[in-house]
Amino acid sequence: MNALFWIVPVCSVLALVFAWFFFKSMMKNPEGTPRMIEIAQYVREGAMAYLYRQYKVVGIVFLILLLILLLLAYLGVQNPFVPIAFLTGGFFSGLCGFLGMKTATYASARTTHGASQSLNKGLKVAFRSGAVMGLIVVGFGLLDIALWYWFLNSVVFTPEHMANGFHLLGLNFVHAGTTEAQKLVEITTTMLTFGMGASTQALFARVGGGIYTKAADVGADLVGKVEAGIPEDDPRNPATIADNVGDNVGDVAGMGADLYESYCGSILATAALGAALPAAALKVSGMQTEMAVIAPMLVAAIGIIFSILGIFMVRTKESATQKNLLNALLLGTGGSSVLILIAMAGMAYVGWLTWGVFGAVVIGLAAGVIIGQATEYFTSDEYKPTQGIAGQAQQGPATTIIDGIAVGMYSTWIPVVTIVLGIIGSFWSSGGFDHFAMGVYGIGFAAVGMLSTLGITLATDAFGPIADNAGGNAEMAELPKEVRERTDALDMLGNTTAATGKGFAIGSAALTAMALIAAYMEEVRLWFGKIAKAGDGFVRVGDFAFYNDVAPRVEEGVKAVQLSLASVKDFSAAYDITLFNPLFLGGLFAGSMMAFVFCAMTMKAVGRAAGAMVDEVRRQFREIKGILDGTGTPEYAKCVEISTRGAQREMLLPSLIAIIVPVAVGAFMGVAGVVGLLAGGLTSGFTLAVMLNNAGGAWDNAKKYIEKGNYGGKGSDAHKASVVGDTVGDPFKDTSGPSLNILIKLMTMVSVVMAGLTVTLSLM
């Protein structure tokens, strides 16, 4: 193993050490008055109760998937390490969610207390706890990668095992006669599959969290704010604790799991693409295969160091204004991005990377920034699109909705054009058509580059919901108005940095998915090579052999095996991943439909869960005496319970569909159908996600714009219309939109893991 590899585990442990350090330093701050402590306690308990339930349901799903994967491994159509890798991916993702949420719920009252002293103190607490989340995610993600890489390299694929094979429990772990080049391909494709564990966990976190938070939000708003006329976060509202819990489970745990998955997925996919680089491409670029495999890990590791540096760079003077704070944050994120680019230029200079790949990363980073700025433009009330929606609100809810949807749809053009240019640009920069495999490797690296400073960008994302919760705490504990104003300022600050963060999240998801689809083809080639030993009329599947009486299929198997030795490009061309293969086109249609149907399901789910919450809040107002005059205590836990149960029940169907459909398409429509499904899901899903996110964001801010006193201000007809827009936008931007991100990746991951099965079935 290349000695440079050891930088990877060292940096991942470093991230965890600093996470611990930031956690400790955050915990040193006092939590404030007993009332503040009590409220924080409620939220913490609610959040933990939610997580406990969530993990129980997810645990059952994982158990079933584990059994299926074991069965497939036993049948020989699955790498026997996959079931274990799947579990570790899911476990570490879940652990990040648990620790991140714990930190966030400990930090909220402390942030409130800090904000009661100064804006800067509040920021410091919130941002440091956001940093815990950021560093945990990158730390555990990279640690999992490092452990597997070391284990497979040093324990499994030893020279002895490679020469003689390695069998255990009747399973074939290492084939006899594995070459060095094959070894790296085997290792990276095996590791790739632990992404499926992370993806599955992420989908449940995003969908479940998204349903929870919006059910609680709608329940609190519709009955509390609109019917009972009490303000946001009022302690008399039974759903208010659930609402605050929702911010944690949706924005902290959900987003953390999402980015954990993108982070690991992009590194693993790029490593797999690196392992498959043909000799010619390596020769031209002057790189070595092993270096191409560990380069993405190295960049991520170095990114951790700069993220930590960046986190320390975020500091201002005690009397800082909001503008100072924003600049401090931008200095931290921007500074670490510049540093990682310098480091990568150094790597290119010494020949660990090509300059072309360096160019791809620059393009990837630029794409992330542009998408972030476009998000800001279309959703901030400082610009025309959102102001236009507010203007339309004067004519009633219908025109508000139409205009918001139109803005959302229109806003897709910049992100799509940017991603297209990003893909073509990074492909062209790193290899182009003359060195196709290098070009695809570069696309993967663009995603790795975008996510390399995730430690700090996630910190700037995650502190927003913490500040939001701190505001809730201030309101419920009836602290002075200025505290609430400061937490609101922090919340707004979080929204601004979150726009850029969102750009990176969705941009990297698209690039990661693209790299994963390419890696899928690698996996398919590998399986063709492994499975089909035709010619004698038999197709061998592991130790089983099925008689195959369809002669052309056998021939096809032989052809496929020959092709599996060719490049991905030749392979996919010859294996008919062309548009004129109706199976591919059918897959494209199916992928597009999956995005829409998945959205429909999550929206319906929010509707049903919110309906249950509305009924419960109404019941409490009716049955518990004295709630509204403050003499009776609402049953907060009951609302938390209802939101939790609703989310768990509703998240199952859409999540399972995301897992089942790629397998079914593979079984019935073969490899071409799967690739079509993934491409259709990626392109339609990306566009739809941008539309939903931006329409939702614009409605939200159009409402706030009116509340600032425009077009009649609060209570006017325009305001009422804008509230309708905001309510419609809630599931758009907080449930369906973000979940699409993961749908795209999970479908790809499932396809990668199930490649062996698909290939086997396609040869039968």
Place this chain on the structure above:
Amino acid sequence: MNALFWIVPVCSVLALVFAWFFFKSMMKNPEGTPRMIEIAQYVREGAMAYLYRQYKVVGIVFLILLLILLLLAYLGVQNPFVPIAFLTGGFFSGLCGFLGMKTATYASARTTHGASQSLNKGLKVAFRSGAVMGLIVVGFGLLDIALWYWFLNSVVFTPEHMANGFHLLGLNFVHAGTTEAQKLVEITTTMLTFGMGASTQALFARVGGGIYTKAADVGADLVGKVEAGIPEDDPRNPATIADNVGDNVGDVAGMGADLYESYCGSILATAALGAALPAAALKVSGMQTEMAVIAPMLVAAIGIIFSILGIFMVRTKESATQKNLLNALLLGTGGSSVLILIAMAGMAYVGWLTWGVFGAVVIGLAAGVIIGQATEYFTSDEYKPTQGIAGQAQQGPATTIIDGIAVGMYSTWIPVVTIVLGIIGSFWSSGGFDHFAMGVYGIGFAAVGMLSTLGITLATDAFGPIADNAGGNAEMAELPKEVRERTDALDMLGNTTAATGKGFAIGSAALTAMALIAAYMEEVRLWFGKIAKAGDGFVRVGDFAFYNDVAPRVEEGVKAVQLSLASVKDFSAAYDITLFNPLFLGGLFAGSMMAFVFCAMTMKAVGRAAGAMVDEVRRQFREIKGILDGTGTPEYAKCVEISTRGAQREMLLPSLIAIIVPVAVGAFMGVAGVVGLLAGGLTSGFTLAVMLNNAGGAWDNAKKYIEKGNYGGKGSDAHKASVVGDTVGDPFKDTSGPSLNILIKLMTMVSVVMAGLTVTLSLM
């Protein structure tokens, strides 16, 4: 020329003769009272004023496009017949719109008068005038095809011209040494391009008509119904004539142009695919090339005969109930479909077609019926989805909107799965992977089969808006309530048959687009063969030669020319229309985005045009004394004028983008990018169109369901919420959704016509 061809012009003239006959028989009916005549006159004048303006704007666009096409023809990157073919396609489409609208506006008062006697009489007049529209469309469509086929065969590609070439005005019409096989390819690809004229005309008709009708509708509803509280179609409402004009320009002229284009497009694309069938495929199937070319025309011609028969089959006894009428209509459409299948089975039996192609047509027809039924299920108030939206309306407008969007998104699954199975099924039935080109030909034939009885299906579609207008006439002329009830019954009858019609329209659009994309590749192959004569360092473009100093590109040119002799499948595989070509993937993204951005633009356009109308109606109520008590006369013409101007101004930008983007993508991203764009536009656009159509339809009927007395009935809060849903749905289902149909086809047509330019640029 095969003698069977002469059936085609004969049947097309037959269609026109019967159209004339039905028109005359409709005109024999009396128009009713002077007041009825006066109102019909207003609507007729408004509709004609609109058409006049529309054609003026479209005329200018056509003139510019003509000049561009002439320039390209002069440069040799365009077939010199294309500019003329483009014009005839546009001219006949426009003529159909003009005559159809004339008929519809003559028929409305006559339908009212008929309905004042009996339901059956009303149906007869409305249906016969719908039949005029249907027969005009198929008659002129097929006549244009027949004329061109005869002209190119008998005048242009004479044996002498083919041997020695044919030059005129410095343009190269026929290359010397053209073989028989090349001749048919040249003829069919030339004819294919007249579809672009029809497409361009259709897009303007759909977008302009859609904007017009919704601007008038929203203006009439928001100010008249909601603010002034007067009923629908009340003569005191200044926008009411514009609203009735809108039904004609949107539903009659817009839909007619849409289907005219699908009809011609599917026949022409299938003929082009037939001309390109490789010898091996023909040998296996026992078909001949010329027969493969004229077979789709023949099926369409025979379809005309059965359509006319079907129209005569629609008759019931004088005292017919609505159910009798529906059965009569179903007998007509179903009967002609069964007859066409029997005729095609006969053609397969005598060997003019293969049984596989026959199977493809059966599959296509079944797909159309299933999509129609699914549309009915998701949008009719007899089923759960629409009733569910009505139920959600009790909780306010926000939940109504969310549920409607969710229903629309969810409803995409049946149409998409059906289309996927339809494409794979018709491909597999007619050829499958072993006879790839035959399979693609079968997909085209499935579309031809679906549209072969368009004469009668369009009649059942077009009589709905005529009945709608008749109702408006009855209301404004203050006829007895029972007359209005009868016209409403006819309108509802039209809605039911229209659901099936919509299924055929969108299903055939998808299949046609698929066939067109395949035909595009044929066109590209042809141009590669024509243009690239590399090897001497020059790339020849017509009579011009550009020095080409990029050696690899020249090699690529040579390779491409060699490949152009191969099959489409090999060509597209080798020419890199694979997913892993980033240009293709980038095109997919761009196509998906185009669907969304185009929708955004048309929605915004409706908003702006409706805003102008609202202002005008308010102004008239304010300034013209005595409007509301019936003593003052509103300025109807002013509203017609405003809607017309708004539609003309707003339709330009989205329409031009649909034309410019494919050319730009071709210039910058080459053939692979264009194919990606078309595939992305097709898959995303289809899904999005289904979503918009069904959400809009479901909201509309949810409102009607509440108005029937459910959930509090008219005037309740639920009703108000459902009105919001209906208003949001209007541009969904009447502007953006239907326009997407044409966007998909027009982008493909533009690509086909510009193939020469794209190929030339890609070799430079």
